[in-house]
Structure formats: C-alpha cells, structure tokens
Amino acid sequence: MEHQYDCIVIGAGVVGNAVARQLSACSVTIAVLEKEQDLCFGTSGRNSGVLHAGFNNKTGSKMARFCVEGNLEFDRIAEELDVPFKRTGKLIVGFSDDDKNSLRAMKAQGDANGVPGLEIVGKERIRELAPFIAGEFAMYSPMTGILNPFIYTVALAENAHKNGAAYFFACPVTDIFYQDGRYRITAGGRNFASRWIINCAGLESDKISALLGIKGHKLYPCRGEYFILDKKAGQYLGIPAYPVPNPREGGLGIHLTPTIDGNILIGPSSKYIEENDNYSVTQDIMDLLIKDGGRIFPYLKREYFIRNFAGIRPKLVGPQEGGFADFVIERRSEAPYAINLVGIESPGLTSALPIAREVVRLIREVEPLKPNPGFDPVRKGPPAFAGLTNGQRRALIQQNPDYGEIICRCENITKAEVLEAINRPLGAATVTGVKYRCRPMMGRCQGGYCQTRITELLRQEKKLAVKEVLYQRKGSNMFTGVALK
C-alpha cells in the first residue's frame, strides 16, 4: 500500500514540526516521517533552550533575520502553544580590552540586525542583574529568553496533528525517486508518495539532499557537551550569562543558562567529531566546563552537578575551513518540488517558525496554497501539578485521583501527568518521551526512584511485553535476558 500526501516532511525536530504546523494552516495533506520512535530525539532535545535575540549572526543573513523575527514573536507563540517561556534577558560578560572591543562590535551587529535594547553596562548593573556573576563589564540583551525546548517541539507537533498532519515514527527515509509527477519514498518498510518533500532531517539532511539528487552539501558534526546543575544552584542565576565568544573555539563560548524549570546548564563545548550520533560526554571536556564555567560563576561547586549530556551541531563549515555558513533553505532545479533545509544549527530553535514560513513562501512561488479554514493555532498542554497552588491541586485530585499519586518525588510529577504524557495524541512511546513531556527523572535523583514505575506504566498503557519497553532509541531496551523464576 502506498500512503499519498501533498507534502511530506522528513524529520520531527523543532523545524520539521514548525513546517508541518505552518503547512497545516493551508489546505494540503501532510505527513511527517521520523526515523526515531518519538518527537524531539535529535538536536531539538539537546540544546541550551535559549531564545536568542539575534546579535550573534551576520547582518543580512537568514540566521540574523529569522532569529530576530522568531524572538520578537515568541511571547504570542508561547501563549498560543502553552510553552513555558520567560524573557529573562542575557549578559555577555567581559574582562579585558579585547573583550570590550568585541562587545562593541557585537552590539553594532545586533543594532544593525534590528535587535532592540542592547546596551553596554558596567559592574554595578551586572551585580543588579546577576549578583553571583563575575565580569568587569557586559553587554545586556533584554530580549533574550529561555524556553522548554522539549515542550515547544511537542507543542508544534501536537498542533500540526490537530490541524490534520499525520505522523509516522520508526520511519527512516532510505530511498527517494521522482516518477509521474510525485516523489516515491521508502521509509521504515512503508511506501509513500507526495507532490512535495521538505527535508528537515537535521544531522542527516545532507544525506536526504543526496537522495533528492541535490549535490554539494556536506555536514560536519560538531559536539557540544554540558553539565546540568541541581536546582540548589538555580537560585544563584536568573539570567543566562555568557563569556565573550572566542572565534577560534567556535560556538558562543561556554556559558551558564538557567533552564525554565530552575536548573542551570554549563556548556556547550565545541568539538568536531566523526560520527553524527556520538553523544558521549568526555572527562577532558567536563574539566573544561568546570574551569570555564567557574570563571564567570565563581560559586560553582561539584555537589551541584547532577548529570551531563551532549548535543551535535550540523555544521556546513568543516574544522579546517572556519568562517560562516548561513542556513540553507532552498528549492533547486535538480529537485523542483523539494524544499531543502541544511545546516540548521543555532539559532534554529529560535528561528523555527520563521524558517517554516519561508518554506511555505517557497512552495507558494510554484503553486498557490489555499488557507485551511479550520486551522486552529491554539494548543493547550496538560496542567503541571508542581506549579499549582494547594487549592488547585486539591481540585485536580478530586476530579482525578491519579493526581494524588506522586511518581517522581524530586519534581513532584503525578501519575496522572505520566498517563497523560503517554495517552494524549502523539503521546510518548518510550521512557525518554515521558521525561521530555512532563519532567520525571529530571530531578536530583535522575530517575533512581521513578524510572522503573514509569517503565511499568508505559508497558501497561501501550500493552507491551516487558522486553519491548525502550529507554529512547531502537536497541535501548529497558530489559534484556531471561526472566528469573
């Protein structure tokens, strides 16, 4: 059987889901094909969660334009999609004359990009904004914010799905050819046909380009490693604090970012690697994070560290080349009914919706797309028990006693929230999927108490055999071997 659509989006990261949502505002049939078991298992679930303001990006680039646009509209988007978000502002702190010159140049670039409110501030203002952060002077960016990248990615997908987009998981695209006015796609043992393909495959988007017959794109994976600090440390930092970036090191420099839930991230480092799925964290980088993080946050203590993780940048510039490469968002003569997105690295989270609008604009250059009269941009997430007043909690428990059973003690996540994460449309299929949707296992004990209970709830609700429950990717089975009698 062949599944037929007008538009097929490859990849269910933040960009693929933003594209699907934007297309679902038009009268077209849409499917999203994702190689993993769930949403957000690529770079979209492995980043700093910062809504960038747009001063780091080259004036005139798509990165600069889309970042500024994505930043300015985000209060409305967070409200529409019920995404936890805070406009915290951000400090880039400096110590030397060189740093000061770099900050002035960065401010000039930001002003030219249309970033509002940038100012160079002295020590006193740093103390007011972030009393525990070191620095002689800084650039203050009031528009920068922090958001929950997992919930944003899930919310975009849920809204696209509500407006008609179909989702297929465990569906890696392995073959594409064009025949009789349609693309024929093989993915996960199924066959699809579509008039349009939108390549949002992140770290694999160069491979999908090649399958589309588009030559000339090569991605270089560049890993960024992080430490996550306990909420105990969160009280010391309410605003992201960055060093002045060193162009030789790449990236924005090792920074401290409060998460929307009250932890702190230290990182990311920047190191080119061979494989695009090697998420290892390494001792030498952990030592570097402690050293560099401690420079701008002298109160850093080892007892705060609760976990580490890594994300991988899909870079279009190799380790020997250096320099700048813009987002590629193109329609090429080799594949006239494909919109090809390559090199969507930072600030891709911030830019996802402007990128999606650009995709629809490129399709509209070829054919008119009528609006979907039933499109509803609003998505409502489930209540987060931990953030409610006692009165609100009591009311919820009366409606549904599962709100009275705590599954994750560190984060106060209830059984009702875990069940909702599993059972809502496009619900979690794996243990990590539950974690991304409602935060159990993200606290101090990192799942020591709740992981087995979540595994059992997932097994029951999905009617799985014990050995079928996955932690995240294919092969990450929670249980293997022979059961003891």
Ligand SMILES: Cc1cc2nc3c(=O)[nH]c(=O)nc-3n(C[C@H](O)[C@H](O)[C@H](O)COP(=O)(O)OP(=O)(O)OC[C@H]3O[C@@H](n4cnc5c(N)ncnc54)[C@H](O)[C@@H]3O)c2cc1C
């Ligand atoms: C360390 C780090 C920190 C960052 N911090 C920020 C930040 O603070 N703010 C910001 O704005 N941006 C940040 N970014 C950038 C941002 O995270 C990315 O630009 C964004 O997540 C890219 O989204 P995506 O959907 O293109 O890619 P992904 O999230 O990687 O999604 C691509 C999807 O395609 C799927 N896929 C791949 N191949 C196939 C196939 N053959 N068939 C089917 N599916 C396939 C993958 O499984 C994946 O789910 C950061 C990036 C990194 C690495």
